[in-house]
Amino acid sequence: MNLKYWPFYVLGLWLALALIASLVDFHPNQIHLDFILARPSIQHLFGFDDLGRDILPRLLDGAQVSLLVVVLVTIITGSVGVLLGLVSGYYGGWIDRTLMQITDIFLAFPGILLAIAFAAVLGAGLSNLILALCITSWVGYARLTRAQVLSLRQRQHVMAAQSLGASTPRIMLKHILPLLLGPLLVEATYSMSGLVIAEASLSFLGLGIQAPNASWGAMLRDGVRYMLIAPHYVLAVGLSLMSLVLAVNILGDRLRDYLDVRG
Amino acid sequence: MIKRLLGILPVLFGVLLLTFFLVHIVPGDPVEVMLGESATSADRIQLRADLGLDQPIYVQFGFYLNKLAHGNLGKSIHSKRLIIEILAERFPATVKLALLALSFAILLGIPLGLVAALNVKKWPDKLANFLSLLISAMPHFWMAPILIMVFALWLGLLPVSGMESSSSIVLPALTLGFGLAAILTRMTRASMLEVLHDDFIRTARAKGLMEHTVILRHALRAALLPIVTVLGLQLGSLLAGTVITETIFSWDGIGRLLVESIEKRDYPVTQACVLVIALLYVMVNLVTDIIYTKIDPRVRFAS
Numbered sequence: 093m094n095l096k097y098w099p100f101y102v103l104g105l106w107l108a109l110a111l112i113a114s115l116v117d118f119h120p121n122q123i124h125l126d127f128i129l130a131r132p133s134i135q136h137l138f139g140f141d142d143l144g145r146d147i148l149p150r151l152l153d154g155a156q157v158s159l160l161v162v163v164l165v166t167i168i169t170g171s172v173g174v175l176l177g178l179v180s181g182y183y184g185g186w187i188d189r190t191l192m193q194i195t196d197i198f199l200a201f202p203g204i205l206l207a208i209a210f211a212a213v214l215g216a217g218l219s220n221l222i223l224a225l226c227i228t229s230w231v232g233y234a235r236l237t238r239a240q241v242l243s244l245r246q247r248q249h250v251m252a253a254q255s256l257g258a259s260t261p262r263i264m265l266k267h268i269l270p271l272l273l274g275p276l277l278v279e280a281t282y283s284m285s286g287l288v289i290a291e292a293s294l295s296f297l298g299l300g301i302q303a304p305n306a307s308w309g310a311m312l313r314d315g316v317r318y319m320l321i322a323p324h325y326v327l328a329v330g331l332s333l334m335s336l337v338l339a340v341n342i343l344g345d346r347l348r349d350y351l352d353v354r355g
Numbered sequence: 356m357i358k359r360l361l362g363i364l365p366v367l368f369g370v371l372l373l374t375f376f377l378v379h380i381v382p383g384d385p386v387e388v389m390l391g392e393s394a395t396s397a398d399r400i401q402l403r404a405d406l407g408l409d410q411p412i413y414v415q416f417g418f419y420l421n422k423l424a425h426g427n428l429g430k431s432i433h434s435k436r437l438i439i440e441i442l443a444e445r446f447p448a449t450v451k452l453a454l455l456a457l458s459f460a461i462l463l464g465i466p467l468g469l470v471a472a473l474n475v476k477k478w479p480d481k482l483a484n485f486l487s488l489l490i491s492a493m494p495h496f497w498m499a500p501i502l503i504m505v506f507a508l509w510l511g512l513l514p515v516s517g518m519e520s521s522s523s524i525v526l527p528a529l530t531l532g533f534g535l536a537a538i539l540t541r542m543t544r545a546s547m548l549e550v551l552h553d554d555f556i557r558t559a560r561a562k563g564l565m566e567h568t569v570i571l572r573h574a575l576r577a578a579l580l581p582i583v584t585v586l587g588l589q590l591g592s593l594l595a596g597t598v599i600t601e602t603i604f605s606w607d608g609i610g611r612l613l614v615e616s617i618e619k620r621d622y623p624v625t626q627a628c629v630l631v632i633a634l635l636y637v638m639v640n641l642v643t644d645i646i647y648t649k650i651d652p653r654v655r656f657a658s
Contacts, residue, residue: 197369201629202636203595206373209629212617213381215388289494293599296496297614312496316603319500320508320515330497338492 099346102339110156118149121304129322138328141311142318147328150306155332157218157300157307162287165225166280173230174276177237178264182245191234198231204290211299221300225290229283236279237272244268274351281344285337292333308333356645363641370637374630375419378406378622389432389620405430406623428627433619438627441612446631448518449597449608455528456593460535465582467536468543469575475548483544487537495596499530499603516605527604531596535589542585546578553577580651587643591636 113120124144132139138147180191198206211224244250245268253267294300295309303310308329315326347353381388386402406429407415422429428438471483490498506526507515514523550556551574559569597610605611609628616624648654 193365193369196366197373200366200370200637201373201633202591205595205598205629205632208598208613208617209374209377209625210380212625213377213622215382285492293494293496296599297602297617299617309496312500316496316500319504323504326500330500333494334489334492334497337494338489341488341492 099339099342102335103343106155106336106339107159109152110159113149113152113156118152119146120149120153120306121145129318129325131322132324132328139322139324141325142314142322147311147325150311151308151328151332153306154308154311154329155336157305158288158291158336161218161222161225161291162284164222165229165287166284168222168226169230169283170233170276170280172226173233174237174269174272176230177234177239178241178268180234181238181241182260182264182268184242188238192238195231195235198228201228204228204293207290207294208297208299211294211297216299216302218301221291221294224294224299225287229287229290232279232283233276236275240272240275241268244271275353278344278348278351278353281340281347285340285344288333288337288340356648359641359644363637366637367634370630370633371420371423372416374626374633375416377626377629379412381622385622389622391620402432428630429623431616431621431624433616433621433624438624441624442609442627442631445607445609445612448606449594449601449610452524452527452531452597452601452606452608453590453593455524456531456535457590459528459532460539460593463532464536464539465543465579468540469547469570471540471544472547472551473570480544483540487540490533490537493534495530495534495600496603498533499526499600502526502529516603518605518607523604523606527600527606530600530604531593534596535593538589539582539586542582543578546581547574550574550578580647583650584643584647587640590639594632594636 122145124140124146126144127136127140127146128144129142130136130140130144136146136148138151141147141150176191180188201209207224207228210227211221214220214224250263250267253263258267291300291307292309292312295307296313298310298313300309301307311329312326312333315322315329319326378385385406386399386408390398390402403409407418410418426439428442430436431438431441434441467483467486471480474480493501503515503526506513513525514520515526517523555577556569556574559573560566564573597608598613599610600606601608601610602614609631613625613628613632616622616628
């Protein structure tokens with residue numbers, strides 16, 4: 093085992109654990125009244141929560157939710173954002189001005205504020221959480237793609253394709269998009285670690301998945317509530333979340349260096 | 356500068372439009388959702404009229420803009436008070452917290468970045484890199500419990516939460532400030548490394564200036580310019596961070612107000628909080644842009 097690759101191991105571990113938890117039922121919602129806030133032990137590595145539920149299976153359940161949200165939102169916002177960016181950058185003119193104006197408006201809401209607002213009015217629940225994150229996280233892809241397309245469309249191979257009479261969709265997909273994949277991959281990686289945090293933030297505020305189902309954000313909220321008497325709860329969830337975010341961030345750094353994408 | 360000022364008008368309009376629509380995308384009947392099932396029909400009709408929901412949507416937006424122009428953000432459904440009054444009460448606490456967090460981030464981040472840049476690839480640089488990487492992976496709701504456990508529980512130095520004593524502000528400000536400090540460290544380091552290779556630094560050294568004059572007066576000054584612009588943008592994540600940080604520390608600012616309003620389904624207050632934070636953010640960025648053109652001689656003389 094080469095320690096250089098630890099972000100891959102951590103990410104792989106969480107993916108594997110989430111996958112296993114989706115196939116095998118570890119009874120994450122089972123309550124043991126004798127074990128309320130019990131400290132970690134050999135049989136129960138992370139101890140118990142405030143309702144006497146084993147924290148480890150709940151962590152795995154939460155990882156599953158977190159990764160599901162991150163993957164779904166990334167696929168949806170990535171496709172929409174890239175498409176809008178391609179159209180905006182390639183056609184320019186009023187289409188470009190309008191789209192960029194719209195992205196400016198979304199960027200006027202700092203951080204996850206807009207996602208909080210949307211999730212709040214849409215109501216709690218997993219699908220609304222995903223919707224709220226989708227509404228607010230396509231902007232980065234759109235702006236990145238647009239900026240890249242602006243310079244790429246002047247390249248000679250694009251002009252050659254144009255003069256050979258290639259259709260616009262073909263030029264976009266075959267001649268421009270492949271050159272964008274590197275920067276987009278880096279953007280997607282950083283965006284994913286942001287989404288892990290965003291999902292947890294919304295769940296922390298009670299806007300995500302609802303009890304009794306586990307999510308890291310909701311567990312952290314309960315953990316914070318009981319941290320004075322049972323610090324193991326908040327530590328277990330916080331360290332899990334941090335390990336995942338850290339791994340994805342470092343993966344992003346490595347990808348950026350490897351693909352030589354400027355930040 | 357006038358062009359810049361005019362440039363934000365469409366953004367402001369869009370921000371207003373988006374916040375206006377927030378109340379309209381509530382699934383089902385917003386009045387039902389906000390008042391709950393126990394409300395009388397008189398209450399419902401009253402609220403519907405208060406919110407203007409009996410009018411066509413463009414008329415409602417017109418009313419909304421008109422009310423805003425008169426500083427009227429509507430009334431809280433829960434407490435029946437004017438929202439503008441509630442905001443005026445809560446606003447200073449958030450500004451105080453954000454400013455303290457910002458100062459802390461600057462005082463920690465810039466010197467650390469400077470030290471890292473002057474010791475590239477040596478242990479201070481590696482330590483600074485490691486710390487900033489670690490802290491970037493710590494959202495506020497994870498930073499807060501750690502700080503509380505260390506400073507309030509184990510060391511017993513600071514209060515856990517609330518606003519009673521004057522030291523109550525320290526932990527929430529540290530929670531918000533650490534994240535920004537990590538970003539500032541990395542930016543200062545990168546910016547310094549770039550500047551240190553510039554010709555004017557070689558000139559400054561060649562004419563025999565003391566090393567600390569070269570570093571502080573020449574290099575750092577030039578390196579901090581790009582940081583000013585990004586600082587405005589980063590202040591945004593700090594503002595958004597107040598939502599969770601204020602909630603954890605029971606700090607009565609706008610952020611906590613937002614969460615309370617969500618819990619009570621007091622959507623006009625939610626709407627107002629989002630609007631105020633967004634407007635504040637837009638203004639901060641406008642001001643940073645203007646400051647930037649003032650302090651950077653290249654931009655100043657070009658325009």
